[in-house]
Amino acid sequence: MKSVSRDLILSFESSCDETSVAVIENGDTILSNVVATQIKSHQRFGGVVPEVASRHHIEQITSCIKDALTQAEVDYDDLSAVAVTYGPGLVGALLIGITAAKAVAWAHQLPLIPVNHLAGHIYAAQLVAPIEFPAMALVVSGGHTELVYMPVENKFEIIGETRDDAAGEAYDKIGRVLGINYPAGKPVDELAHRGQDTFNFPRAMDHDDNFDFSFSGLKSAFINTVHHADQIHEQLNKADLAASFQQAVIDVLSDKTVRALREFPVKQLILAGGVAANKGLRDRLTHDIQRFTNTKLELVPLSLCGDNAAMIGAAGEMLYRHDVRADARLNADPGLEFEWLKQPQQN
Amino acid sequence: MKILAIDTSNRPLSVAVMDDDHLLAETTMTTHRKHAEFLMPVIEDLVKKAALSPNDLDRVVVAGGPGSYTGIRMATTAAKTIAATLSIDLTMVSSLLTLCLNVSMPVGLINPIFDARNENIFTGLYRFDNQGKLVSVIEDQHTNLTDWLTQLKQYTEKITIIGDTDAFEAKMRSALPNRLVVADQLADIPSAARLGIYGRNITPVANVDSVVPRYLRLTKAEADWKKSHPNEDTQNYVEKI
Ligand SMILES: [Zn+2]
Numbered sequence: 338m339k340s341v342s343r344d345l346i347l348s349f350e351s352s353c354d355e356t357s358v359a360v361i362e363n364g365d366t367i368l369s370n371v372v373a374t375q376i377k378s379h380q381r382f383g384g385v386v387p388e389v390a391s392r393h394h395i396e397q398i399t400s401c402i403k404d405a406l407t408q409a410e411v412d413y414d415d416l417s418a419v420a421v422t423y424g425p426g427l428v429g430a431l432l433i434g435i436t437a438a439k440a441v442a443w444a445h446q447l448p449l450i451p452v453n454h455l456a457g458h459i460y461a462a463q464l465v466a467p468i469e470f471p472a473m474a475l476v477v478s479g480g481h482t483e484l485v486y487m488p489v490e491n492k493f494e495i496i497g498e499t500r501d502d503a504a505g506e507a508y509d510k511i512g513r514v515l516g517i518n519y520p521a522g523k524p525v526d527e528l529a530h531r532g533q534d535t536f537n538f539p540r541a542m543d544h545d546d547n548f549d550f551s552f553s554g555l556k557s558a559f560i561n562t563v564h565h566a567d568q569i570h571e572q573l574n575k576a577d578l579a580a581s582f583q584q585a586v587i588d589v590l591s592d593k594t595v596r597a598l599r600e601f602p603v604k605q606l607i608l609a610g611g612v613a614a615n616k617g618l619r620d621r622l623t624h625d626i627q628r629f630t631n632t633k634l635e636l637v638p639l640s641l642c643g644d645n646a647a648m649i650g651a652a653g654e655m656l657y658r659h660d661v662r663a664d665a666r667l668n669a670d671p672g673l674e675f676e677w678l679k680q681p682q683q684n
Numbered sequence: 685m686k687i688l689a690i691d692t693s694n695r696p697l698s699v700a701v702m703d704d705d706h707l708l709a710e711t712t713m714t715t716h717r718k719h720a721e722f723l724m725p726v727i728e729d730l731v732k733k734a735a736l737s738p739n740d741l742d743r744v745v746v747a748g749g750p751g752s753y754t755g756i757r758m759a760t761t762a763a764k765t766i767a768a769t770l771s772i773d774l775t776m777v778s779s780l781l782t783l784c785l786n787v788s789m790p791v792g793l794i795n796p797i798f799d800a801r802n803e804n805i806f807t808g809l810y811r812f813d814n815q816g817k818l819v820s821v822i823e824d825q826h827t828n829l830t831d832w833l834t835q836l837k838q839y840t841e842k843i844t845i846i847g848d849t850d851a852f853e854a855k856m857r858s859a860l861p862n863r864l865v866v867a868d869q870l871a872d873i874p875s876a877a878r879l880g881i882y883g884r885n886i887t888p889v890a891n892v893d894s895v896v897p898r899y900l901r902l903t904k905a906e907a908d909w910k911k912s913h914p915n916e917d918t919q920n921y922v923e924k925i
Binding site: 371372373374400401437440443445 | 718720721722723724725727728737738753754757758760761762764765766768769770892893894896897899903905906909913920921922923924925
């Protein structure tokens with residue numbers, strides 16, 4: 338069944354608490370996407386413990402490879418390349434995927450493609466429809482909150498990012514105060530839909546003349562409100578608390594995104610990352626995008642918002658076409674970042 | 685039998701390619717800690733220099749711990765992935781035992797030691813039996829020097845210490861008067877060639893996919909959890925979704 342036009346990428350993702358291996362055809366079709374999640378393990382500790390994460394990755398890695406190939410009904414001979422996340426993420430966790438990917442690439446003499454985890458989140462969109470350039474991506478997850486401008490393919494430029502907590506991190510922290518275990522994004526989202534924005538928490542930096550975010554002030558305001566009520570034995574409505582928190586997050590994310598779209602007209606806006614699964618945020622951007630008649634909104638499907646290797650394979654295929662290669666020395670880069678867009682007028 | 689042997693348990697990196705008991709190529713170095721960066725290039729280089737291709741390998745032998753967590757994970761991940769992806773045998777050997785293979789003229793008992801910081805050590809006790817076979821006398825463990833010395837005092841033979849011995853030698857000498865022999869410095873560095881020869885005769889693991897390093901120590905988070913949840917099931921914390 339092997340055809341000359343068929344590019345098959347075996348991809349690896351292990352940057353945090355999911356071990357994932359996928360086979361992607363021609364950069365846009367998922368043949369398999371095996372994800373072994375460690376959430377249950379880290380829930381014991383209320384968050385991801387890096388050494389525990391590394392230990393789980395090594396338990397899972399080769400069985401994930403086998404499952405991915407079996408489900409895709411392909412063999413090593415069919416593969417064109419191996420792609421792997423090399424950052425950002427937890428160094429010990431990243432190293433398991435990297436070492437395994439390097440071993441497979443060497444054993445079968447395949448090219449090795451280094452993939453930025455955030456490019457992977459953005460390229461999850463490619464598994465739904467081709468990305469059209471120029472494009473903008475709002476990447477929101479437990480570790481990241483970034484606006485990324487992509488003037489052409491394989492050019493990623495940060496135009497704004499969080500100055501403190503990531504949006505997903507803020508969800509986990511206020512979740513703890515509400516008695517919701519990590520990961521708190523989904524339960525807080527559900528709770529928020531049953532409440533009203535009555536607390537009017539601060540929208541930090543919403544009116545600042547930049548595209549940056551800040552969520553630590555919001556988090557503190559939330560925690561102070563709850564602690565103050567506890568001290569005077571007042572019972573606050575949890576649904577209203579969640580709704581008020583979520584509304585503040587969504588307002589800032591969408592206001593900044595709208596402003597970015599005005600300054601950088603694009604054909605496509607991509608919402609990606611774990612927090613992209615948030616229903617409130619999806620609804621709001623779906624509404625806001627209507628003002629931009631030349632911009633299409635691409636919501637990464639819920640099944641591909643979290644960390645997975647399919648998205649790494651999609652980004653890997655693009656990099657493969659651009660001749661991006663790594664050799665056997667490839668190491669983890671836990672603080673890997675895109676370049677900032679040079680904006681002389683803001684200096 | 686073409687064998688690839690790997691040890692990155694601690695600071696030294698040692699990799700060898702063997703044809704049965706015959707050494708084809710070996711690299712051993714102590715000058716860096718970046719096993720993540722150096723391990724695969726060294727493997728690639730040695731297999732090439734041995735005029736082999738990855739497909740020619742029959743077995744991977746790995747020193748699977750104890751040792752530095754990252755070090756034993758690098759070696760074990762590379763070893764289990766190479767074995768799994770090429771469908772060849774994988775043999776796991778204790779990293780402490782691997783060091784004992786360096787003692788060519790053993791006197792009595794052999795005590796390999798890895799420094800685990802704060803007076804803690806990874807250690808075990810071995811001897812060569814009458815057939816010249818290396819056997820375990822006290823099993824590998826994570827312990828502190830004081831408790832270990834109590835265990836050693838049950839034996840009356842001479843003890844050769846090997847590995848990270850500098851920090852512990854003085855205390856051990858006074859606790860075990862006239863019984864301590866210190867191995868020469870080169871013997872403190874593992875040799876993948878000797879590991880390969882040893883691993884050739886060890887039964888391979890039955891299930892490569894389930895192989896994990898021998899940490900011999902829970903993470904702090906898990907140890908604390910176990911204390912507060914003594915009856916909790918510790919399996920199946922990871923699910924394929
Ligand atoms: Zn992610």
